[in-house]
Amino acid sequence: MTTTTISNDVPKEKKETVMNRILGVVSGGFAPILGVLAGSGLISALLAILVTLGWLSAKSGTYAILSAAGHAIFYFFPVFLGITLASKLGANGFVGGAIGAALLEPHYTELVASKAQNVDFLGIPVILANYSSTVFPILIAVTIYSILDKFLKKVIYKDLQMFVNPLISLIIIVPLTVLVFGPFGTYVGGALAVVIKFLSSQSGMLTGAVMGAAWSFLTILGLHWAIIPIFIANLATGGDPLSPMIAAAPFAQIGMGLGVFFKTRDKDLKTLAGSGLVPSALAGTTEIITYGILVRYKRTMVIVALAGAIGGAINGALGVKGTAFALPSFLSIPVFVPIGFYLIGTLTSLVIALVLTLLVGYEGKSDIELAKTVKEFGLANVTRETILSPLSGEIVPLSEISDPLFSTEMVGKGIAIEPTKGEVISPVNGTVTTLFPTEHAIGITSEDGAEILISIGVDTINLKGEYFTSKVKQWDTVAKGDLLIQFEIDKIKAKGFDVKTPVVITNTNQYLDVVPAKDGKVQANDELIRLLV
Template sequence: MSYQSLAKEILQLVGGEQNIIGVVHCATRLRFTLRDNSLADKEKLKGTDGVLSVVESAGQFQVVIGSHVSEVYKEFTKIANVGAATTSSDEPKKSIGAQIFEVISRSISPLLGVFAGAGMLKALLAILIMTGILSAESGTYFILSAAGNAVFYFLPIFLGITISTKFGANPYVGGAIGAALLEPNFTSLLKNAGDVSHFLGIPVVLMNYSSSVFPAFIAISIYAALDRFLKKIIYKDIQMFMVPMLSLIIMVPLTVIAFGPFGVYVGNGIGQGINFLFSKSGILGGAVLGGGWTFLTLLGIHTGFTPFIIANLANGGDPILAMVATAVFAQIGLAFGILLKTKDRSLKALTGSTLLPGILSGITEPILYGLMLRYKRTIPYVAIAGVAGGAISGAVGAKAIAYAFPSFLVIPTYAPIALQAIALLVAFGCTTILTIVFGFEDKKKKEVEESKVEAGQPLVKQEVIGSPLTGVIKPLADVDDEAFASEAMGKGIAIEPNVGQAVSPVNGIITTVYRTGHAIGITSDQGAEILIHIGINTVQLKGKYYSIAVKEGDRVNQGDLLVKFDIDKIKEAGYKVTTPIIITNTDRYIDIIDMNKETVQQKESLLTLVI
């Protein structure tokens, strides 16, 4: 499915544009604020091609996409006039805690990508310095360091923009308020911590606002209310310049006099409180964070920790990011353990596709939703490993010195490096070993076999699925579509056809016929639900070059014609004819085995389903 088609499908299933107050995205998920969550079809969304999962948490309706979320978001905002969430009188009432979390989440989420990129750049610089490839005194280092530091140093400006957007105020005025805190003439007043200047005779306690978080949250929240008030009392024809001018005149002095210092004290106080708790029991704190972070990620509320992490980093180092990194490494270890344990070629391919993003960038949602939640007996493995690694990290007092998604590439951003590396490798190794020793599949197979033996039935029941096409076989992992390659829709196989017709692979009932002809669903007499998807993104052809021979509800026998299609013209139009054959009710089966062939003819055995 194309990103455009997926965006349209999501828009429809969340209740349409009229049900959306706003939407933003983070690293892996679309985060909706809906007028009525009950109007969204959660189950259909979960089964949608390209959607990993759906989570309702902290007042948000979150659709988990994975690493392609930015592309889907881009297409979504083209077809839906919603953009980022803003406050609305129609917005459902939430608790104070939920509202605060939502403001934090929606303000931080748009910045996570640049945070991660800048953090990775700082990690790369640390590696280059450690290996002697680059000198810390060179111009090259200072230029690249500026690129990595800029987003954090000028954070009040970026937060001014994103928080204003969240509240429906002018984002550029919000950015200008943040920029005033970093303007050279103002910062030059500060020579020593605690210096005092004056504004109209009022004392101004000078602060360093670079990399600060809470002053912007407080100031821009007040600015948003001021913006709404000014628009009510100022004549419309002069609002364009008068509202921004008065907002700056009022908000910048108020911020440096009151909101800024108060925000700095709040941030420092929270950071010191966190550090105090961890200093009292680093082992306990690390164990709780390391073991619990996976579940916070599943709930989609992990971004709420970001302001505290950044505040700690501004004060020299953050223990939270170091401890939760162990949970991420535990998740990566799970994928590695399954990769070593399984003999299933398609599962190896799936695991490899989820492992690489985790190792390189710390994006582990594909592991969580594609592996851990599929093989639920592995959940304790990840929790135990996170607890073990987090306890070690807390015990040695490890801290992150730069914001970066935890991955193997950013280990140099922790201190002490060697001890934190031990904590991370313990978490990684623990899930790997537990997965290899105790396995990852549910005990369903054993229980089924034992019950059948007791009943005098055959141990294994099989259903053979024939090939609907003639062509060359390829694993799903090689399909140029993440939804199929990740097996999010189910297990199966793909065929590169060289004959332009598809026949029924089983005796059964036609359950779905897309009017475009590119996809047909069949339920076999034995209960297998089969999707035949002819081509990649071919829905955009709108039925051209396809001729359907069946309709929904028809009964078919194996070998009956389903659809004819023109391979050459489809390719000339710029589309691939690679055809995934998916068992969409994969969870019903103990195993799905391909015939290990390179080529196949119509009606030849293609897959064996083991019940």
């Protein structure tokens, strides 16, 4: 739930829709890997430029090694997304990564490559498919895994959870992914292919409008792989009319990304948009814009769909064809004929998306705009998740902590508390994901994915556990208010240590902002930190 408290006549509560919840999870899963996506995309763009200029051969060892660096994140996408998405959902990120890795493990990929027939799992027929670079299967698989994980934490004895929970999860989820989640996408994609073939036989303009509008979203779901073989088959018969239609979609994304770059005042978003434009324009890799902007801001979806539909309809109506398979970009323009008509369709998409983004913005009353209102005028508090205070005491800013890891927010944003009582309680419902051997610090991941680090005192690791008593173990499931650690304030101070305790959100980059809920004195269980998305 997203809670909005505004003075005067503004409603106090705004319920989050199912779609917002889904998009929040998806964007939260992609947020930690946007940086490596951007870097990898720029490598692909650089290689495309070098090959086009004739400075590097696509058959050289240099190209192969740099291509591996640029494409690794995309090929192993299920692994990375499995890790981040599971963490976002409060489950074990490494188990999520292992689920994704199972789809790329040689024993399975050899089956796919061999095109083996009559493959089964315990007598159940298996539909083999290549899941590299896919999103949809791992999204479903990890979501189901997170639900299973929460159930297992309730029924498995705590001391056994560390290895029993991953064991059961992998045995159940990996076969389900291969048997159900993955093939589901294959069936849906096949059905879409049939629909597209039918539409293309009826009207080029109508097909172009549908393809241009839908392609970005089919890509997000990983359903585009079932349609690409149609492109390749059409090339063998003299030219493909579908690829110019879908080319309008990535050009619409480029236009939208350019509009966001010019319109936003948020430095991080401007950097993200800028880094996404180069690989999108030169190499046709739009993942940064797609997952960094499109899935986060609903208005951009409408803009991209509308601009893509218009450009796709133009290319369809003018009979533009692709002469070779290539990702749509400025460097691949010569692949499409007639070039002039192709440019009319794709550049129309780009310009419409750019103009609409500049005119109507990339979001309505978005969390970003509302958060700015909070900061500038103090009118509202916008909360995606609330972290309660784990301690009673006096709130102090992190800048007053002598440890630069906390004072510079290198670990994450948050606040610190000068405790008056030597008890740390759980600020959320979640799981103890880290417990230092010295028991002076503890990390908890909430059910909604917030990662909270509570470090009692400064440099108290040097006490080697003296004066600290943990009441929980790593991987324990805890509820709000559960006692986590007891510590002896007076004895710690007597040893010359500062007991100011940082409470920080270590996955700060997954949120719009991390803001204090109050200042001054605080009691355990009071609202302490609000996370904005």
